Amino acid sequence: MKRIFLLVVLVLAVAGGATFAMADSKGEDCHKRHSKMFEKKDANSDGVVSKAEFIAQAEKKFAKLDSNGNGEISEDEAKSYWEMKKGKDEKKSGQCNGK
């Protein structure tokens, strides 16, 4: 049970952190990027991200992390995801949060 809780916290932190991170020294690029991320999470475009919309995004993120689809995220799956994510982030220009 504790393991599942930790995984849920991880997923929510990933989803939430990406959405609500503050713009850093990259200024406008980060602001635009965060606005795009917010719009993506605001599925019905009403200007707010509801709990249901937030959870739906977290579930999508969980599915990406759970590469073998067994309903659990192993440490190896998490590491693989972060390595893939790190590679993508490094290719993007106008990165945020010092990445």
Ligand SMILES: [Ca+2]
């Ligand atoms: Ca909404």
Ligand SMILES: [Ca+2]
């Ligand atoms: Ca898995």
